[in-house]
Amino acid sequence: MTVDSLTHLMQLPLEDEDEMRLPGFSLGQDLTSYLSQIRKVVFSQTEHKHVTLVLGNPSCDLDSFICAFALSYFYNSRPNATRHHKNPIYVPVLNLPYIETEDLWRLRPEFGVAIRGAFDGLTPQSKLEQTQEAVEARRRREKTLLEQLVTVHELANNEKTLPSLRHAFQTSDRYKSEESHEKVDVILVDHNAPAIETITDEDIRARFDVVGCIDHHVEENYVPKQATPRVIKLGIGSCTSLVTEHLRNINLWTAHEDHKKLPGFTQMSRLALTPILIDTWNLKAPGDKCSDLDREQVAFLDPQTGDDFDREDLFHQAQTAKYESLNLLRMQEIFARDYKSYAEELEDGSVYNIGIASVFEDLEWLSKHAKGKQELVQELVKYAQHGEKVLEVFGLLTKSGDRKQVAICSFGEAGRKAITIFENSAKELQLKDWTEDDTLSKQLDEQVGPGAWKIWWMGDISKSRKQVAPLLRNALKQTTGS
Ligand SMILES: [Mn+2]
Incomplete structure (x- = not known):
């Protein structure tokens, strides 16, 4: 589907859209309510039995996390824009088959930095209160928010997971398929051939249909030609740049004045900036680690954060969190x-x-x-x-x-x-x-x-x-x- 036809779909009458929209998703909604809505879809039995997953790569770095999160967030806010998908309710999933979300603050501390920035504003390190109390309070809040995220591990093990998803994520060695299940639609971000450590490639093929992909790695020829979107572009520093560009192309993410009043736009802008700045070394990386497209997206996102922030400082905060975290790991x-x-x-x-x-x-x-x-x-x-x-x-x-x-x-x-x-x-x-x-x-x-x-x-x-x-x-x- 071309950008033009997508734009056309978005201009369809509003009542149509309201019918399709799951109550609880709305344009520019706060990230906390968005997260709890996602959990409601996946872990409490609503009438929506089938969803489209947005899955990042198995290294589960910040880029993958934010790509999946941003894409699903904007797609869910305007389901008309993605009517070509059979199940236009999108669930971002962290590709972590072994990790409990309670451990994320320790294993992926830069996620915490990004989330803190999204809520509190991109504050320079020097301005953050450093008393033990303040540090602990921040950590507690980051931890609580990170615990809301959905991982492969939880989909496979939570009793309340939508049955269609629970089956799809069972580990290959423990799960013998007796009855056939409908395949789960998935959009891949930050990789273009699905890989989940606990599921064999053969089972992945049998259980998932790839219906879209946005990535900046070498083409693996796995994603079907008709998948929409199908963006696989080399030489881009951060996949989040490609996701941001895509959402702008289909008019889901615009710098409209009214959006400044909606918390979600500000939060998403802050959230998206972090991986782009990390992956491009604050736009200073040599070679194809930083492209004009990365620079353009930063220029688009930066004024929308509403913050007067120091990019260098944000980059260092996330980087430091990452480095220090290794000390805590086995x-x-x-x-x-x-x-x-x-x-x-x-x-x-x-x-x-x-x-x-x-x-x-x-x-x-x-x-x-x-x-x-x-x-x-x-x-x-x-x-x-x-x-x-x-x-x-x-x-x-x-x-x-x-x-x-x-x-x-x-x-x-x-x-x-x-x-x-x-x-x-x-x-x-x-x-x-x-x-x-x-x-x-x-x-x-x-x-x-x-x-x-x-x-x-x-x-x-x-x-x-x-x-x-x-x-x-x-x-x-x-x-x-x-
Ligand atoms: Mn990446």
């Missing part, structure tokens, strides 16, 4: 915090899992946090070999001051070959051998195996998992027959 949680896995099918039909974890500390920090190099490697092996999906290749991308490290461990013949192919094909990353720590190398030799791992400096630090993942996946594919 090793397995650190790997899982920003993690993606991919299943690769080789020509000979064998299927291998690749997992890549991004961590914003370096190997030295990780060794200390693990309380030793032997322990660090034990934790690495445990993560790769004892999770829901056993990995053939485990990649770890770390940050060391201004530099970046790439560590890859393999757990089989194919993985071992893939490391060599990856090294030879990944010219754009400008890899240089990393040989700084003999004790760690010795531990890796002992526990992973000589020749089964390798660590490099990444010469081009503008690159990230977005570039490393396709290269590594390709390398593994090329191991067939070699």
Whole structure:
């Protein structure tokens, strides 16, 4: 469907729209009431048995969260704009199959910063009251709000979940489908091939229909051509920029004067700004980490926040929350915090899992946090070999001051070959051998195996998992027959 035809749909008579609109959703409504309305739809049996999910990627970073939240928020406010969807009631879901929302404040503290900013205004750190009482009061409120969010874990485990959704999210190993269930419609944001850690790709295909997608990763050719929207654009710093642009294109998000009086518009503007500023390093990132489109959306959102705020400061608040949070996490949680896995099918039909974890500390920090190099490697092996999906290749991308490290461990013949192919094909990353720590190398030799791992400096630090993942996946594919 084109933008024009969508605009046309929106001009349909209002009474029509009111009939379709679920009581409780309204344009510009406060985020708290929006959140409780979403919960009502999903966890108390209303007459609406079917919904369309808006699902972020499994790393569940701030970008994914806000994309899903913003898209569903504006779609729900004007269902006429999305009549092409069978079930125009939208539910944002955090792609977290293991995590309870009670833990979000600890595991995703930058969500808390974004939510606090949305409600209180984008206040500079220096102006926030720092007494223990004030800090605790803020944390309590953030925690309460984060607990309202809906995760994959809760959909699968809450007794009250809409039956259609509960079935769809059962883990593959525990759930045997005896009766067939209607498929659940899903819009993917910040990724373009659905992936849920606890559900096999085959089951995902059987249980979900992708009816829309907005993403800034490499095209995986999963989303049907007729999906609406279908926006997959590379070279954009933050997917939230694409979502904002889309909502503006179809006239759902406008800078109309009247909107300033509605709390939801201000809150959503503040909320959307945060991931864009984080992902583009406050619009200063090099290469395709920051585009003109990101800049345009910031220029649109900024005046709508109603705040006189310091972008640099907001960026640092979220960044600091993220960094400090690692101290609170166990090793397995650190790997899982920003993690993606991919299943690769080789020509000979064998299927291998690749997992890549991004961590914003370096190997030295990780060794200390693990309380030793032997322990660090034990934790690495445990993560790769004892999770829901056993990995053939485990990649770890770390940050060391201004530099970046790439560590890859393999757990089989194919993985071992893939490391060599990856090294030879990944010219754009400008890899240089990393040989700084003999004790760690010795531990890796002992526990992973000589020749089964390798660590490099990444010469081009503008690159990230977005570039490393396709290269590594390709390398593994090329191991067939070699
Ligand atoms: Mn993203």
